[in-house]
Amino acid sequence: METSSEKAPEYTDQPPPSYESLFGKIKQAKQNSGGNVAFAQNVVGITTNSFGYIIFLVLVLAIPITCIVIGSSFLHQCPAQRYIPIYLIVFGVFTLIRDVSSLIQTFKARKDGIDENQQQKPNPFDGLLSCFLFAWFICGNVWIYQTYGNFTTSNPAASDYCHHTLFYFSFWLLNVTYIILEKITRAISRNENMQTRKLFRLTALNNLLKCCRSYAQASSGNKQKWSYAHGPSDTPLLGSTIGQALQDWTELRPDKEAAVFCKGNIRKTFQQILEESDQLAAGLLELGIKRGDRVGIWGPNSIEWILTQYATARAGIILVNINPMYIANEMEYVLEQTGCKAIIAAEEFKGHDYYDILFHLIPELARCEDGFIKSHRLPELETVIMIGKKKHQGTLKFSSVLEAGTSKRKAEIMDLQKRLQFDDPINIQFTSGTTGSPKGATLSHHNILNNSYFIGRRLGYHEKETRICIPVPLYHCFGMVIGSLTMASHGATCVFPSPAFDAKNTLEAISKERCTSVYGVPTMFIDMLNHPDLPKYKLSSLYTGIMAGAPCPIETMREVIGIMEMPGVTVCYGTTENSPVTFQNFRDDNIEKKIGTIGKPHPHVEAKVIDEYGNVVPCGTPGELCTRGYTTMLGYWNNPARTADVIKPDRWYHTGDIATMDEDGYCSVVGRITDMIIRGGENVYAFEIEQVIYHHPCVKDVQVVGVPVERLGEEIYAFIEFKEGYTCTEENIKDYCKTRMARFKVPRYVKFVKEFPLTATGKVQKFKLKNEAMRDLNLID
Structure with a gap:
């Protein structure tokens, strides 16, 4: 990340405009060609150079005045041929008005002390004049045709018609040529350096040609036919490590708040975060933990979590994120898979006594020297570090x-910053476990730092001061990469309302800390919107945020935009294996785009939708979504076979999600390959049924799974959670579905539940629901 000692980096590129209309495409085409700025700069302003000023006056003022004079004289002498003089007069008047307007605009800019070379406001009469030229050409030909009537080649009037039409077209083309030459001449006249005029003339002409080509592409639609898209960008990837990026921002803004933990009112500046992270990194080195070793972090959101995240990054130690809800067998699996040399753990969380769980796995804690473990079951684990004030046998205090x-x-840590490489592995994040056993996705500095950076750019973090409310868990990529890593990628302030999500605490944090952005999965936003104290909190500081992790119901999105005052909220899509985000909406996308699609590919990311044979499918055709780019993980830790299943030799990552891509590159996920239900030979997507049932007035949430049956192959089983105070029957749900979808999509089984099995990030564990459904039908014990 390039920085200076005086101020933070400035960025000027903006998100592309919407492609929803032809006008949007034209706007995009002008921006892509550079023609918009070039045109405006050429139209506005004159030079102080005397030679250029004379040329400007002759061309800009003399020619339109001459057209008016000649036209008036010709109209008086030859009233029968009035279409030519009228054309001359109107053309002259329009051109003169436009030129005088440009002069006034320029002199006003100079009077106000504005550099007209930087002024980008276009002259409205340019467009008016162009419309006039086009309209007059059409109307003139119609008038000529009506004057001479219908004719054939034997009709004497035919030659006169052809003569007048050719003359009229030639005169019209001459005027258009005049407009183009005038723009080039203006551009030349504004350049005071005689030696560069030739180059400037070619540049101006090139801009004109590029703009014309872009307009032609926009008017023809420029639609893609195949389900392939990539995220173009003029912004390069960051070639930095996480530790170096944090140091850069600290040098720029040492006293700025970096992290706020509302519980306990803990506040840390960038200087404090860097110093304490380096202190912890030095302590880890003192324990014999070195670059490339793995250290686990197990606990809810806390300042210790943040310090561990940046300490390991500064020391080149690979951080292993461990789900705070794991029990003994899951913990053993993670520690064994990654070969952790040390683990940093909280004392307890939501009834889980972490030391008790660790003692169950490592009974040697009872008799070993503090910090020096020799475990039979976990031979690579040497040290347990406990967060908190209590002293636990066999462990070290944080x-x-x-x-x-x-x-x-x-000093070693400081020296290490010169030797660490951004392609080094730095983080192992385990998949959420919504579909089965978690796998350890290994990510580099380059993966996650750049992902955090480009997510922030799409949210506008590079344009203004940012305070992000982060109620999502840090152990997950949502909290760590999209959340806390923005300190290093954008110099943002991260606000953590509580150790785990709580709607009231989150609303209080947004209001009190004046947060500009908030993150969450849809269930978190639903809980905040349904909180009885919501009207008491001031949320006007919000302008953007992220909703991710699960599909968002349209009503929830409307309320987030309206009630929570977040017009710039975006939806992100990705996987742990992709750092995590590969698709994201733009802040100015309409609500249909935000709930109906996952947006467009991130900068420097490719995406395609393929069929079962690996061929790219036409736009609008469902298939498996694949991505490729800087986001793709290094692989699953110590598991090359599973890595080869999802990352092919050409580096395309196969997501396992079924998606469609439209002609503009927007993508919609319709389900997972494993979620697709094949009922009697018909492919049914669970997500499609869920979206229909969700609109039932009694339904708060719904999840659909497929269960195996003998005759049809699979049947549809719907789990439904009611809104508070509402209820209905199974038959009512089925009748509701029958009027809104094909009969083969209507659920055969409906079960009402009070809650769904969730991961720590609020994602529904569908494999558990499927097991429950199969037990209900006596298909398994």
């Missing part, structure tokens, strides 16, 4: 490790 780093070790 505060003790923080204090253990010597000045020599801190």
Whole structure:
């Protein structure tokens, strides 16, 4: 990340305009060609150079005045041939008005002390004049045709008609040529350096030609036919490590707030975060943990989590994110898979006693020296570090490790920044486990730092001061990459309302800390919107945010935009294996785009939709979504076979999601391959049924799975959660579906539940629902 010692980096590129209309396409085409700015700069302003000023006056003022004079004289002498003089007069008047308007605009800019070379406001009479030229050409030919009537080649009037039409077209083309030459001449006259005029003339002409080509492409639609898209960008990828990026921002804004933890009112500046992270990194080195070793972090959102995240990045140690809801067997699986050398754990969370779980796995804690474990079941694990004030047998306190780093070790950390590479692995994040056993996605500095950076750019973090409310868990890529890593990628302030999500705490944090952005999965936003105290909180500071992790119901999106005052909220799509985000909406997309699609590919990311044979399908055709780019993980840790299943030799990552792509590159996910239900030979997508049932007035949430049956192959099983105070019957739900979808899509089984099995991030674990459905039907024990 390039920085200076005086101010933070400035960025000027904006999100592309909407492609929803021809006008949007034209606007985009002008921006792509550079013609918009070039045209405006050529039209507005004159030079102080005397030679250029004379040329300007002759061409810009003399020619339209001459047209008016000649036209008036010709009209008086030859009233029968009035279409030519009228054309001359009107053309002259329009041109003169436009030129005088440009002069006034320029002199006003100079009077106000504005550099007209930087002024980009176009002259409205340019467009009016162009419309006049086109309209007059059409109307003139119609008038000539009506004058001479219908004719054939034997009709004497035919030659006169052809003569007048050719003359009229030639005169019209001459005027259009005049407009183009005038623009080039203006551009030349504005350049005071005689040696560069030739180059400037070619540049101006090139801009004109590029703009014309872009207009032609826009008017023809420029639609793609196949389901392939990529995210173009003039903004390069960051070639930096996470630790270096944090140091860069610290040098720029050392006293700016970096992190706020509302519980306990803990506030840390960038300088404090960097110093304490380096102190912890030095303490880890003192324990014998070195670059490339793995250290696990197990606990809810806390300042210790953030310090561990940046300490490991500064030391080149690979951080292993562990779900705070894991129990003993899941913890053993993660530690064994990754070969963690140390684990940093909280004392407890939501009834889980972490030390008790660890003691169950490592009974050697009872008799080992503090910080020096020799475990039979986990031979690579050497140290357990506990967060909190209590001292636990066989473990080290987090505060003790923080204090253990010597000045020599801190110097090693500083020296290490020159040797760490941005392609080094730095993080292992386990998949959420919504479909089965989690796998450890290995990610580099380059993966996650750039992903955080480009997510922030699409949200506008590079344009204004940003305070992000982060109620999502840090152990998940949503909280860590999209959330806390924005300190290093954008110099943002991260606000954490509570250790785990709580609607009231989140609303309080937004209001009190004046957050400009908030993150969450749809269920989190639903809980905030349904909180009885919502009207009490001031949310006017919000302008954007992210909703991700699951499809968003349209009513929820409308209320987030309206009630929570977040017009720029976006939807993100991705996978843990992709750092995580590969698709995202733009802030100015309409609500249909935000709930009906996952947006367009991120900058520097390719995407395609393929059939079962690996061929790219036409736009609008469902198939498997694949992505490729800087986001793609290095692989599953210590699992090359599973890696080869999803990342092919050409580096395309196969998501397992069924999607469609439209002609503008917007993508819609319709389900997972594993979620597709094949009922009697018909392909049925669970998401499609869920969207219909969700609109039932009694339904708060719905999940649909397929269960195996003998005759039809699979049947549809719907789990429904009611809104508070509402109820209905199974038959009512089925009748509702029958009027809104094909009969083969109507659920055969309906079950009402009070809640769904969720991951720590609020994502529904459908495999558990499917097991429950199969038990209900006596298909499994």
